[in-house]
Amino acid sequence: MTVNKWIYGLDELGQEHLELVGRKCANLGEMTKLGMRVPPGFAISVDGFETYMRETGLGARIEAYFSAQGEDFKKNIQKQMDASRAVKAMMAETPLPNIIGDAIESNYEALCTKYGDRELPVAVRSSGAVSMPGQMETYLHVRGPSEVARRVVEVWQSTFNTRAIAFRLEKGMPVDKAPIGVAVIRMVNAKSAGVVLTVAPTTGDTDHVVIEGNWGLGESVVSGEITPDNFIVNKASLTIERKVSRKAKWVISTGNGTAKADVPLDLQEAPCLEDHEIHELVRIALNVEKHFGVPQDMEWVVDRDLPFPESVIWVQARPAKFTAKRKEADADYIVDQMARLFRH
Secondary structure (H helix, E strand, O other), rough: OOOOEEEEEHHHOOHHHHHOOOOHHHHHHHHHHHOOOOOEEEEEOHHHHHHHHHHHHHHHHHHHHHHOHHHHHHOOOOHHHHHHHHHHHHHOOOOOOOOHHHHHHHHHHHHHHOOOOOOOOOEEEEEEEOOOOOOOOEHHHHHHHHHHHHHHHHHHHHOOOOOHHHHHOOOOOOOOOOOEEEEEEEOOOOOEEEEEEOOOOOOOOEEEEEEEEEEOOOOOOOOOOOOOEEEEEOOOOEEEEEEEOOOOEEEOOOOOOEEEEOOHHHHOOOOOOHOOOHHHHHHHHHHHHHHHOOOOEEEEEEOOOOOOOOOEEEEEEEEOOOOOOOOOOOOOHHHHHHHHHOOO
């Protein structure tokens, strides 16, 4: 079997590679080119997914499965759920070809060697060319070559989650094909994490930057399960308006995965960011907004092991979704919009 190159270092990528490796990986590459602090790692391209589907025969089997579905499939959620389970079972039962598994494992091992850790913890994240927020899986603190390869396959499987199938049906996209890229990046030992928006999502206000954060990993923020700290920063004066929440829960590493735990009492009502960290987040976010030419929705992590400003790490940048400016905003509308945004 001949396999062309389908794994890339992040420093080989940029905006122009969106179709090759998906939006997340392309943006990580672009941020690397901008000199931003991005976790090191590699990208598995869309070609990697397609090679896997072709060489295992799964692509043909899955196409035949969906072709056999009835006319009511598009509107029948139970059939879509059944299809999700059936296709993911096909993939789970199909061994990963050695040439694909070996390539993933050798790239992970090279990353381990670079950082002197034989089982370097990494995040394995989906990277779709088409934005489908919250529909694919992410795995954190993955350790070991075989485990990384296994999680990559599970990210590929998540392209057939029920919500992803329903999305493709709704958009008139082929339901049996959803090639995506995968990012494998070194985990950050997070002191705190969250999101930055260079536009207010519910009003369209572009004069301020909105920062949301919590102690620990950012999943507690983007899941919408806790009320994070909120910082609103004036772009011109850099004055900070704070709303510090009581943060009872955080997401932490367990060594081989993550878990939700109680925040230590001395941190629960303390702000998760210091002023100099806030100003650094704003400085970089505004530079990225200027570079891309549109308001940004970005994910950040503060690494407890590194000195400032090297401690401020970026793991995502994408165009922000926001509502046009309006003179009056209903309170329930604001709550609903914010909840939707941070679930994604």
